[in-house]
Amino acid sequence: MHIFVTGASGFVGRRVVQVLTARADIRVTVAARGERFTCPEAEQVVRFDDLATARFSAELSGVDTVVHCAARVHVMNDQEADPLEAFRRVNVEGTLNLARQAAKAGARRFIFLSSIKVNGESTTPGAPFTADEVGNPSDPYGVSKMEAEQGLRELASSSGMEVVIIRPVLVYGPGVKANFRSMMRWLHKGVPLPFGAIHNARSLVALDNLVDLIVTCVSHPAAANQTFMVSDGEDLSTTVLLRKMASALGKPARLLPVPSALLRAGANMLGKRSLSQRLCGSLQVDICATRSVLGWTPPLSVDEALNVTASDFMENEKK
Incomplete structure (x- = not known):
């Protein structure tokens, strides 16, 4: 199996790569922004500057699954003149640019690391968020993740590429x-x-618990076109x-x-x-559905x- 991982220099992506490359049955190509990042354990490192315009056609050839961890993350005291546009550039345009190329190259599955911020910022004790609720994001980061999810679901319907969405809570x-x-x-x-x-x-959610779920979703047949909460x-x-x-x-x-x-x-x-x-x-x-489906x-x-x-x-x- 050949897996393409983005965000390999990040907190989650780095651990995903470590776990996947430890398996003899998996080949891993990683994509990272900038020139400084190295990843000796990966079969290939693909570098890009702007995810919204990057071209990965050759590198995606023969890839079975894309694990997309790269994102513009929540920024405290954001100095961007238009924060929503900055988040959309990476999290929506960049995600869909990659996903369209993956679908065209024949990738079977696209795993998207989204965020609980799609659901909102808070719950009433005893009334947890579930994956089937209508999104209610309250900041530009959450809005961008919700829009990326919507675009991916549309692409899945039109292309046949399976999409898996995972919404983590705070990762430690x-x-x-x-x-x-x-x-x-x-x-x-x-x-x-x-x-x-x-x-x-x-x-x-502990880092290794999140990564275990991501790796489970790489090949589990029931994960196709599902959205999962994780904690x-x-x-x-x-x-x-x-x-x-x-x-x-x-x-x-x-x-x-x-x-x-x-x-x-x-x-x-x-x-x-x-x-x-x-x-x-x-x-x-609520992770009951995640437990039962997978x-x-x-x-x-x-x-x-x-x-x-x-x-x-x-x-x-x-x-």
């Missing part, structure tokens, strides 16, 4: 950046945090997550029981409304995945 694991890593650093240093009384519910299957409050994270780091969790309402009010005053939503609000997904179970528990993440964090903190 070895090498994780941004707020998740900041939280680990604060806990590791023993900094008291005002997050000891947050009673929300959030779905997360670890265990929803946590921010308070419980921080306690588990501290335990994985071998540190006490110094969490102060500040009421969520007070945290939200303070964050809003500082212009950090979106951050307070992520910390205090709920966002759950017979899939997340291979790692939350505790196992946090232990792996914490070990990597502490190893890198020593450097």
Whole structure:
């Protein structure tokens, strides 16, 4: 089997390539932006500057499946004059440019790494998002991912190429950046945090659980033209997550029981409304359909995945 992977230099794409190239029955071609990226384990590295205009006809010849991880990701404090247009250029035009070429080259399946932001930003506790709900994105990134999904479904209908859409929630694991890593650093240093009384519910997905689902979708016959939610299957409050994270780091969790309402009010005053939503609000997904359609179970528990993440964090903190 020959698989074409984009975004191979990214957090998810890099791990996808590692898992696929470890299998003797799979040949892997990777595509990455710019000249600096190298990938010795891949059969071929394809470089491009602009995904919306890139040409991959020769490299896609003989490819069975495309795993499309490349994207313009959610950007905090975006400086683009027109953020939606910037997201559309990569996430919609770039995705469909690649998908059309894949279909023309005879690829059997196209796996698209989308986002839970297609569904929205929050849920009511106990009422998780499902894959069959009408999208309700609230930011340019989510809009661009929804439009890419719509374009891919139309292409699947007209070309016969199977499309698989996966909507991850927050992904964590070895090498994780941004707020998740900041939280680990604060806990590791023993900094008291005002997050000891947050009673929300959030779905997360470990990197290796997400990659396991992606690899399952490469060949599973029932994955064709489906949309899948993915998580670890265990929803946590921010308070419980921080306690588990501290335990994985071998540190006490110094969490102060500040009421969520007070945290939200303070964050809003500082212009950090979106951050307070992520910390205090709920966002759950239902993976029952993913489990039943594919017979899939997340291979790692939350505790196992946090232990792996914490070990990597502490190893890198020593450097």
